[in-house]
Amino acid sequence: MTEKLTLSEATLKLEYYCSYQERCHSEVVDKLYLLGMKSEEIDVIVVHLLQHNFLNEERFARSFARGKHRIKSWGKTRIINELKQRHISAPNIKAALTEISEEEYQATFDALAERHWHSLTERKGQKKNKKFCDYLLRRGWESHLVYEKMKEFGSSTGSD
Structure with missing residues (x-):
């Protein structure tokens, strides 16, 4: 310039x-x-x-959490980490997470997990499980949810 x-x-x-x-x-x-x-x-x-209300940290955090969850299907862990990287305060991060209802959160996770499990080309076994878990963990979903879902899919599908 x-x-x-x-x-x-x-x-x-x-x-x-x-x-x-x-x-x-x-x-x-x-x-x-x-x-x-x-x-x-x-x-x-x-x-x-x-x-003049052009800049509002809480409004930004709420909008960010809603958008990243609904559009990119990110889990809370990833949303929290991304907000921390942007120097958003803890109370505003907490407020942002209230934008995602438990029902919506669980429904998004279930749909994403189902879609990804069936998109994997591996038939079954450790390689498929690892790819499945890595993908969901990278997107910020809590490990206990990911591992429970992996066990559920692993046991319910014999030929998948």
């Missing part, structure tokens, strides 16, 4: 950036540094965005 943005230009740009999609504080700060803003200017803009 050849010419530096003024404070008001950068503020407008970030208002649009935040209204387009929920953002966390670290994304906003990173964007401002990319735009060549100084620390003092970044502080002023972030305060402005907070005061």
Whole structure:
């Protein structure tokens, strides 16, 4: 970028950036540094965005949890880790997880596990079990759920 943005230009740009999609504080700060803003200017803009409700950590966390669970079928472990990486506070992470009902969580897990189990090309045995577990654990599902489901599928399907 050849010419530096003024404070008001950068503020407008970030208002649009935040209204387009929920953002966390670290994304906003990173964007401002990319735009060549100084620390003092970044502080002023972030305060402005907070005061005018363009930036809201709890709203971001709730939206993130809902979206990643419903669209990408992530489990709570992955959602928590991703929110922590974005420096979201523990109370906001807890609030975010309330966006996913137990019934919805279990239904998503069951459907994902079923679909993945039947998509594996291995017929049966340790290799299939490992691929099944690795996939679900990578997506952030709790290990006790994954292992119970693996045992259920392993015992219920003789020829699968």
